[in-house]
Amino acid sequence: MSKSLLEQLPHIVAAGKRQAAQVLEQLEGKNRVSLQTRELVIPSKDTSAADLFASASQSSGITGTGGGTPNRLIYGDNLLAMAALLAGNDSTPSLRGKLDLIYIDPPFDSKADYRTQIRLPGATLNQKPTVLEQFAYSDTWADGTASYLAMLTSRAILMRELLADNGTMWVHLDWHVGHYAKIVLDEIFGRKSFLNEVVWKRKFGNAAESRRLGSAYDTLFVYAKDDQDYFFNPVREKNSDHVKQYIESRFTRKDADGPHAGRRWMPYPLANPGDPTENLVYEYKGYSPPAKGWRMVREKLEALDRDGRIYFPAKHDQRLQEKKFLDEYEGQPVNSLWQDIFVINSQAREAVDYDTQKPEALLERIIRISCPEGGLVGDFFSGSGTTAAVAEKMGRSWIASDLGKPATMIARKRLIDQDAKPFLYQAIGDYQVEQARSTLGRKFRVGDLAQVVLNLFGAVPLAAEENVNNSLGRLPNTKTLVFTDSPSKMTTVSTLRRAQGYRDSKLGGFEKVIVLGWNFSAGIGQDIQDLNDPNLEVLVIPPDLLDRIKKKGADKLAGQVRFSSLQYLEATVPAREVSGSDELLTVDLKNYVLLSPEAINLDDKNRSALQQVMNEDPLALIEYWAVDPDYDGEVFRSVWQDYRGNTENNDDPLRVVTQAQVQVPRAPGPRRVCVRAVDVFGFESEVIVDAVEVSA
Template structure:
């Protein structure tokens, strides 16, 4: 077994190649895109009327290319889509000024989710998709983790602007190895500092010193990142001890060296005014203090020697009288509002919000963002967690991009942003996710028909004769007159598919008693379309497990039919939808009547938790709704969520475990003709459903 040190060169080389393949696809005709699932215009139910008056018309005015975005999906694919851009999205390559990541680094972490329902608590294991991602990350311990992080760091460098910075939050177990990889990707000389963050003042239980800190690696893309120096307040004792000299105007000052430890290439390592920086101490380089940057012209900012020339002209450099010819910099007390922030942070401790239970304090992220961004900067976080980076960036007025593989993380982040009345933002998914997974799992030459054949086999269907089944996507259940049709992963199973399946059922090979459709992606209206067709037991639609491609990648042909569960669809039923028009505006009332959950047996629950869930399903199915929103004028393309309610929002009904059942929207712009109202719900497990109503 090779040591990690022996494996590192191959890990870095393979990770860079994977990133290069992603870049090649981004520059080719095939581009992985982002699908906008929702344009969120935050206005919690009880605040609807006031906020709508402030934001009247904003849902139609938002530029989809320039807004902040919350992206659900594998961050490798999310970054590929951001780099590729496309007809509906600008490329963000070389445009992001700040990236903060806090990737999971505990291989023994418990990713189970506790879901509190009105009369019980359910413990859900991670979704199968998340399980595979986490197990891949730690399959071979730290080596697997490094294989995961390397291509992602490479893509992050591509996204960074020329003045961009990245902060990598890590712990002691993987930190040294990540540092070596990051040095290779970003350049050893672009490593600016390591921040030691003291999370807590004390703890017990450790045999060899108690561990109370995390590490944050700080790199710039080109050694010249945006920098806004931060300070901690002076104390009287500090001023008396450090600023002992007084000039002829009575200003207190001190003289400080113009060098810093470490040899550097470039002009910071070359002699200036005949003085080699190594004369100031072995292994040093010229370093301009940050507090004097405002005195240096923009043209000289990225040249140390030109900066020194300008400072000397302004009288800020003095030459020591010790005969050694050492240049020093003059610093006055009032040059700075306090002590320049150092690399060890002991003034920010852990915080736990009432709902988000975040372990990364907002003050910590705020300090990083303020230090390394300007007002027009784009901020990104590709392991969003509880949404702290997005929430802080929003509060600071920065545009942000946040991504996570975990549906719970995205749900929490969306609610958190609505809670703080964020500006409108996009909620997006990875477009053609299964197709991309298919390419990486089966290879570019693998045909969709071959996958359909595998899906049919896992369902237990025998393929139809090839002359009747050239696409290999139809089969039959042995001993019955049931036809099975496997839909394509690059299609949306909707009304057209249902009608085609009924036609095939009635006419192919003399006709069949029943047709079963196995689908990957579904039209949000699929439940209503099935009901409207009135086929009863002769038409059934089932969900292909979203993790199937990952499981095939791991097990291949060893995957057995009894290991795969095909689930029934979830769907939403609306109650009364009423509309009243006044002289200048109109109002809308929308009720949700029922919610039918995806087959409980398909959820990743043990038997005890499944029994608890079934009791809730039987007694109060609407208690399973985590979040619901309304678009009062749906155009069929972009869902504009301008009213939201969710569990935990007690402004309206006072019940933290239930959502309200009626949306009331007053002050809507008056509209002639019918209004198409669309409602979307997300349940506590992250499944989504949609229903629309035409209101005259």
């Protein structure tokens, strides 16, 4: 008989603590996880791009010129993202003990549909999660609630390490896992550090089901790192129904004349609620003091009287009252039942078409309560980016991380749309997940999977002494070597060079090498072009291959798996118009070639619809593109961006504009212009154009 969840909990928590301890032990090692800056996003809406470019270059902290590191949007496994933040690097110090507030809204329904709906001109597609997302979701729910709690345990431990000594953490859950999660969180933070269980009534809730009541609220558990010393800023509310009823029932009086004529007020006791002291016991204008005296000294009472703020009843045996005016009323202190914040609906101005999006008012209240002005907020299940967007508006610094590529794409567009300060878009450096997984003990054997991929491609593995992680094979009766990269790594130009080395050295040398990869760096197309090697071919492994192997088995997939070519971006710089100390740079987006539809996790109907869009309107597949007018080969600084839905640039929400005009400081000689694009499926690509100098 299997153990109950209650019996498993001690083992779950112990395993989570071991995993977190292993992460913390690796922070100082040579294999520590690092973050790779993919883009310094410099929103240019309604702002001089040239000014933004100059200021961001000086203040970003990534150029070594001083200043603080910008806010960060991180794509990747949050366990590794937090490990990188704790470790720090040469340019960015560790953030251990630096976050004032952490809010997380982890997925809490094992039956949730993680597919992404993609709207294109003339077609709407449904795509399953990416390979990395599939790993995470399957791991999270492999053993139901038990594996979910295991996932949460190790991450909560790292979050506590990131919290400032006076920081707090808010964990947003619902009835699926909330009660179990609280036991885990009590163990990590200590029961004394539990501050509140906040109930957010989602106003209309879910409709009642046939045999149980509908769920109408979510729960937020609030923990302090130090139960004796934590930041807390009480807030008040005025717009909830019960406060409105309070106002109508209490603020019922008006002065007919005098300095406050026409103002609504309510009587407020002047009696001392505490212990009496001699200076509070006195008669005032014939009115005897209450039993414990007044709640203020005579001088303050006289000041209220001079300002017309005392109500004198006709009979002296009745109590004096202070007039509390409605127009000065700040509202009732917020308690742990929140009934005045609505869920997001599709027509809301802040809606970004993301299923689990939380209202900005919810995060605004949380930040106001638990993060000081100028503080740092973290969200490691950031979804649509609500936490980052609200923190930005409220003048707080922020770090947002999510495993979902669609989520980070939406968050990036959302922040650009609200004219955020320059921020970094980062990913786990080379993902380093292969090393991290082996270090953290996750059951994952790269070599075994590589052999499966080689077999499906039709290659025969090399002998063990010539093989590297079982990743090398050869096509029968040819001089062609096949190299299979790990699904947990980013295939980069260094990967290609390594494959060239294998081609030239293994078994006396091969004529050609084919690289099979899962995830590619944005500039891989440009890298292939620069290598200019006709005996190097790069193909994409279908991202749903793992799912297909799991369902059908590798043996039944023989001859059915198609490996596609890479996506490719084309752009030109047709004009550089110089005017004084500036120049106007024109960049044209010319073409986008998507990798074969077979490589995308779609069914036959959706794949056919995609093929039609690819043939008729390939640039309609671009979700976001940006321009760096002076690319240094390391950090992409986007001083101009456009994205689908940005109707300020055009009136078609399903298409980007295809021409950018960027005003930048004049530069002598040629400019190295980098254009980077992300398509609707999250695939990144870039092209570098050398723009020759033109005269004024």
